[in-house]
Amino acid sequence: MTALIETQNLTFHYQNTEKNLLEAVTISFEEGTFTALLGSNGSGKSTLLKQFNGLLTPNEGAVFVLGNKTSEHENWLTIRQNVGLVFQNPENQIVSTIVEEDVAFALENLGVKRETIRQRVNEALQMVDMYDYRLHPPYKLSGGQKQRVAIASILAMRPRCILFDEATSMLDPQGRAEILAIIRRLNKEYGVTIIMITHLMEEVIDADRILILDKGTVVYDDSPYTVFQHVAAIEKLGLTVPVVTKLADRLKQKGIHLSEQTLLTKEDFAEAIKQYMEGHHGTIEN
Amino acid sequence: MALLRTENVDFIYSKGTPFEKKALSHVTFSLEKNEFVGIVGTTGSGKSTFIKLLNGLLAPKKGAVYFNEQNIWSKGYDLRALRFAVGISFQYPEHQIFSDTVKEDIAYGLKNQGVPENLWQDKIMEVLKIVGLDETYLELSPFQLSGGEIRRVALASIMVMRPQVLILDEPTAGLDPVGRDTIYTALKQYQKETESTILVVSHNMDDVAEYADSLLVMSAGQILAQGTPAEVFSKTEELTAAGLAVPEITQLLHHLKLSGLPIQDSLFRIEDAAQELANFLNEVKKDE
Ligand SMILES: Nc1ncnc2c1ncn2[C@@H]1O[C@H](COP(=O)(O)OP(=O)(O)OP(=O)(O)O)[C@@H](O)[C@H]1O
Ligand SMILES: Nc1ncnc2c1ncn2[C@@H]1O[C@H](COP(=O)(O)OP(=O)(O)O)[C@@H](O)[C@H]1O
Numbered sequence: 121m122t123a124l125i126e127t128q129n130l131t132f133h134y135q136n137t138e139k140n141l142l143e144a145v146t147i148s149f150e151e152g153t154f155t156a157l158l159g160s161n162g163s164g165k166s167t168l169l170k171q172f173n174g175l176l177t178p179n180e181g182a183v184f185v186l187g188n189k190t191s192e193h194e195n196w197l198t199i200r201q202n203v204g205l206v207f208q209n210p211e212n213q214i215v216s217t218i219v220e221e222d223v224a225f226a227l228e229n230l231g232v233k234r235e236t237i238r239q240r241v242n243e244a245l246q247m248v249d250m251y252d253y254r255l256h257p258p259y260k261l262s263g264g265q266k267q268r269v270a271i272a273s274i275l276a277m278r279p280r281c282i283l284f285d286e287a288t289s290m291l292d293p294q295g296r297a298e299i300l301a302i303i304r305r306l307n308k309e310y311g312v313t314i315i316m317i318t319h320l321m322e323e324v325i326d327a328d329r330i331l332i333l334d335k336g337t338v339v340y341d342d343s344p345y346t347v348f349q350h351v352a353a354i355e356k357l358g359l360t361v362p363v364v365t366k367l368a369d370r371l372k373q374k375g376i377h378l379s380e381q382t383l384l385t386k387e388d389f390a391e392a393i394k395q396y397m398e399g400h401h402g403t404i405e406n
Numbered sequence: 407m408a409l410l411r412t413e414n415v416d417f418i419y420s421k422g423t424p425f426e427k428k429a430l431s432h433v434t435f436s437l438e439k440n441e442f443v444g445i446v447g448t449t450g451s452g453k454s455t456f457i458k459l460l461n462g463l464l465a466p467k468k469g470a471v472y473f474n475e476q477n478i479w480s481k482g483y484d485l486r487a488l489r490f491a492v493g494i495s496f497q498y499p500e501h502q503i504f505s506d507t508v509k510e511d512i513a514y515g516l517k518n519q520g521v522p523e524n525l526w527q528d529k530i531m532e533v534l535k536i537v538g539l540d541e542t543y544l545e546l547s548p549f550q551l552s553g554g555e556i557r558r559v560a561l562a563s564i565m566v567m568r569p570q571v572l573i574l575d576e577p578t579a580g581l582d583p584v585g586r587d588t589i590y591t592a593l594k595q596y597q598k599e600t601e602s603t604i605l606v607v608s609h610n611m612d613d614v615a616e617y618a619d620s621l622l623v624m625s626a627g628q629i630l631a632q633g634t635p636a637e638v639f640s641k642t643e644e645l646t647a648a649g650l651a652v653p654e655i656t657q658l659l660h661h662l663k664l665s666g667l668p669i670q671d672s673l674f675r676i677e678d679a680a681q682e683l684a685n686f687l688n689e690v691k692k693d694e
């Protein structure tokens with residue numbers, strides 16, 4: 121089975137600098153998976169993500185999207201249609217003067233039929249809870265609302281993979297929860313492959329896979345439960361672990377060892393406490 | 407005496423056009439010297455609009471803004487001096503970056519303030535440290551920085567001017583977790599040393615809970631609640647209804663309480679939560 125995205129010895133530096141920002145990165149992403157990409161500021165996350173839809177191309181090595189090499193010009197349309205990218209800053213992503221036109225823009229550009237456009241635009245706007253704003257001028261929206269429009273514009277293309285570069289970082293808690301729910305739904309129900317950069321560890325708990333980048337190389341590539349075992353090492357990389365994991369770690373320092381397993385969710389934690397209490401109760405009864 | 411306050415301010419965008427939008431109504435708020443205040447609120451609740459009123463970037467349609475008890479819109483008021491006294495670091499740092507090098511960008515405000523050039527270097531090095539960058543960044547172009555690095559430069563550019571009131575709109579969006587802690591710890595330190603006043607707008611409840619002395623909750627252009635983090639975060643239902651959330655750790659304690667543990671659930675610092683749980687679990691052990 122061909123991977124949806126695959127890199128081989130991907131090495132990259134920007135034109136104006138000598139230093140390699142990505143160093144022989146070889147990874148692949150299977151269709152339908154949900155990956156979180158973590159790393160400290162400047163570790164190379166955005167640079168790597170832009171390689172996945174050909175916005176940047178390697179100096180050495182290669183990147184393939186559905187078997188199409190990103191450095192070959194004739195593959196660009198296929199690649200862009202299949203892999204959408206949502207940026208951090210909503211301000212730079214909006215091109216039109218009416219919300220629904222903005223969402224329709226890429227489709228119109230590709231010559232899609234009017235009826236199809238209408239249907240897809242409405243559906244995309246509903247998915248991000250911005251349908252009521254479809255006739256508003258985007259400049260009037262505040263940051264979070266613009267970001268939802270940007271996501272809708274990508275959704276309207278019905279891509280097989282969406283890359284999110286800190287797409288939730290400007291949103292309020294509810295907006296963030298909504299977007300995350302949308303991201304999960306796209307992945308679980310529609311099988312859209314997700315690769316998501318974030319600095320918020322709570323957002324990555326239910327990812328299939330966590331990649332951690334440090335100075336342009338992949339230093340962790342594993343499930344959240346495995347990666348977040350390494351509390352001290354993770355903190356050394358400029359990162360942290362989810363609050364639940366941190367609390368369990370603090371309790372351990374106080375001599376209370378809740379569980380051998382890494383705890384990530386509230387439910388994990390509640391269950392571990394229950395078992396801990398039963399365990400102690402048990403020893404007395406015996 | 408309040409250092410900076412608003413009295414019953416209203417703000418309307420595009421007044422008199424079909425796109426008229428009331429962004430603030432009847433906002434009365436006051437900031438005391440040396441306070442560290444967090445502003446939280448949903449997207450569009452008026453936070454960014456509000457802080458622009460505080461240094462005169464926007465003028466209220468109704469009500470008044472006072473700095474040191476002087477109405478900043480009174481005739482002959484020196485608005486330029488106000489902008490040096492009340493510095494804002496914006497939500498989208500790209501908008502405040504325009505020089506060729508990081509160094510020029512940070513020095514820009516110093517130049518405007520008329521600070522002698524021989525003092526720049528020390529001041530620049532000092533703020534670089536606060537934002538967690540080293541001197542190798544000084545000669546780089548801001549346009550070749552990563553998101554988090556730009557954010558740090560934008561913060562440094564404002565802090566270097568040493569405003570009496572430092573207003574930061576989403577200062578840690580895009581920063582890595584250690585960067586977040588570094589900046590807040592440094593801000594606290596800076597606040598103490600310079601007796602400055604800090605106002606932080608943030609969507610990150612965990613950050614404001616940890617660092618702010620008091621919180622202002624905005625909703626639909628109005629003040630919904632005001633108080634210490636403990637007071638504000640004890641109102642889980644009201645906050646949730648306003649589209650906000652209590653900090654992660656509070657959510658966890660709340661969840662545990664609902665599942666039957668007799669613990670206090672309005673804590674929001676990880677150390678406090680660990681202590682509360684340790685006390686409880688040690689009690690359980692003792693009882694047996
Ligand atoms: N256009 C550019 N030219 C030269 N160097 C660049 C350019 N863009 C980024 N860099 C440098 O490459 C490194 C990696 O940048 P990148 O944007 O990939 O980081 P990141 O991991 O996404 O960081 P953040 O968490 O801050 O967004 C940074 O040190 C940055 O200064
Ligand atoms: N330049 C503008 N023109 C018209 N309306 C605006 C403008 N900026 C903000 N608004 C509107 O004012 C309200 C408050 O926005 P803002 O202060 O940016 O909120 P927040 O910072 O809390 O997200 C929102 O409804 C927003 O759409």
Ligand SMILES: [Mg+2]
Binds near residue numbers: 167
């Ligand atoms: Mg980035």
Ligand SMILES: [Mg+2]
Binds near residue numbers: 262575
């Ligand atoms: Mg804002």
